[in-house]
Amino acid sequence: MAHTMALAAGELNALPTQLVTEGRESAARLHDLLIGCVQATAAGSTGSSTLYDTVALAEQILLCFDCALAKLHAVAAGAEEDDAAARSGGERKTERRASNGGGNGGRVQRKATMDDNFLWRKYGQKEIKNSKYPRFYYRCSYKDDHGCPATKQIQQSETDPSFDITYFGEHTCRPGNDDAAAAIVDSSEELSAAQLVISFANSSGDASVCWPCSGDDARIKSDSSQDSSLPCTVNVYDEPIMESTPPVPGLPDLKPMDGFLLDGESLFDMDELIYFHELSAALGLLDRDDGAPVQSYR
DNA sequence: ACCATTTGACCATG
């Protein structure tokens, strides 16, 4: 392997994913070479069962890497929200939101599998009438530092294993205004393409949902352009989808993480690691062929 | 000791 260099302390977080990614790429190349051997062998003879076994082994290695990548990212995505709270400063007195209880206009609803990229502090939880699941209330951890008015509400959907996340207000805690906030965004921007492969639960892309200052959100901003203070909702799929993924016949109980990643849309591809159109669709940035509404106003 | 989360109470709205 090529990764025997000393590790910088700052790389400890990102490196496991990078290592696994590169390991997977190496396995993919091995798999390609073996496929080439199989084809060459099959052209002249009946083929070697040992060779087929080797190809199967390579495929299993690939699957292991896929699963490892997905799990790595799942852990990272889960830790991120925890870190969000953990890294925030102390809470002080806060103001009641001006729009509290009062007529919110529209709301943008999106389907996504990623977390956002902000630091949130939970400030409340409420049982909602006629709803099976409680609603959780979060506000931006930088509300105190930057007066950031952004809040979000999370509630598990009653109809599917997703979470409805409704955002209120705009983030004013921009990168550069605060070291911690900048560090978060910087780290997300350093995510490799390979990480994106498995990281539709990743936080980086979703930041644009309610961060009109970032580059990608022009479309979203325009979609909810009536008023930037209007709330928007994101449906986030969680682990249960992954668990519903059927086992792969003939292989150990290792499951491709496609369900976890894209609601069953795609498995990793050796040649094209990033499906930007699918990513965009998953993010609700593009209209989908199936006509499913990915954005709506209420 | 500090800080984030929990949770009951309080407040605003319809």
Next chain:
DNA sequence: CATGGTCAAATGGT
């Protein structure tokens, strides 16, 4: 008055 959103003291983790 019912409901949802927020506050803030209590609690627990590090």
